[in-house]
């Protein structure tokens with residue numbers, strides 16, 4: 120540890136529209152934690168939300184119940200890195216390992232944790248959401264949140280995709296068994312694309328819809344059986360029904376988060392169909408609950424990921440497609456481009472990339488690497 124520097128470059132969030140690049144102390148790994156030299160960091164829709172109209176999740180009003188953090192914070196919760204330090208009680212064999220990490224920290228002892236739903240933990244905290252994250256040279260994170268990638272043949276860039284893939288794996292698990300079933304994915308963006316792949320790998324037959332033809336092409340590449348270009352017009356319904364043909368629709372994943380999307384999902388769902396609400400609605404939506412009762416439709420929520428179950432599966436899925444992720448994350452941007460190359464275009468819906476990655480040590484935009492330099 121003595122060879123490591125005392126301060127580091129970091130992107131620090133001060134409030135909506137206000138990210139500053141500053142020198143910050145290198146974090147000290149607490150008991151059970153690793154210090155990572157950050158490899159690659161994914162920019163998430165929730166980072167965009169914090170930047171455009173936050174703070175929402177970042178604690179600025181009262182200290183976070185689990186981490187005690189309040190005030191300016193280093194974002195970045197989808198990351199990979201190389202272990203350069205270990206906290207108390209952590210085996211030194213972690214040192215110099217390359218790892219993928221999910222930022223989800225739970226207490227492990229509350230009712231939710233004991234029933235295997237750590238994402239519902241009363242003391243749930245996210246690295247990069249409720250404590251300093253990875254948009255910096257270094258980050259401290261629990262060893263339990265990390266899986267070594269050296270033997271999997273994936274790069275640090277690809278490893279940063281394991282967190283959003285964990286979210287997708289969790290979304291799938293919320294629907295229960297999907298093997299052999301026909302499912303609809305509405306919206307192939309930052310989560311939807313990962314979801315298409317996770318569903319295909321779980322044995323589902325996927326019909327994907329989006330308003331962007333390029334994204335539908337990616338869905339096809341990821342294994343979607345059929346795609347439908349929607350236009351938010353009255354023709355969409357029939358186009359989707361045509362695509363479904365004689366297949367019985369068993370699950371709808373509503374990822375768009377739009378009001379039109381949720382209404383379409385409930386309308387398309389036949390008797391007994393599950394509807395997983397992945398996208399977060401900004402306003403209350405009036406729905407016909409009588410139809411849900413009488414047709415035994417099932418409305419399902421989903422949030423974050425269960426680290427113990429979803430993360431190992433996600434790492435497996437990313438590794439299975441290694442070398443073929445550049446269509447999802449074509450570019451890796453230096454941290455200096457965080458606002459203009461990632462947050463702003465994403466907030467305006469102008470990002471062509473499904474996932475934008477950040478290299479805290481990079482100085483130019485570069486393509487995704489599928490092998491470590």
Ligand SMILES: [Zn+2]
Nearest residue numbers: 163164165197
């Ligand atoms: Zn995220």
Ligand SMILES: [Zn+2]
Nearest residue numbers: 226229232240
């Ligand atoms: Zn707990």
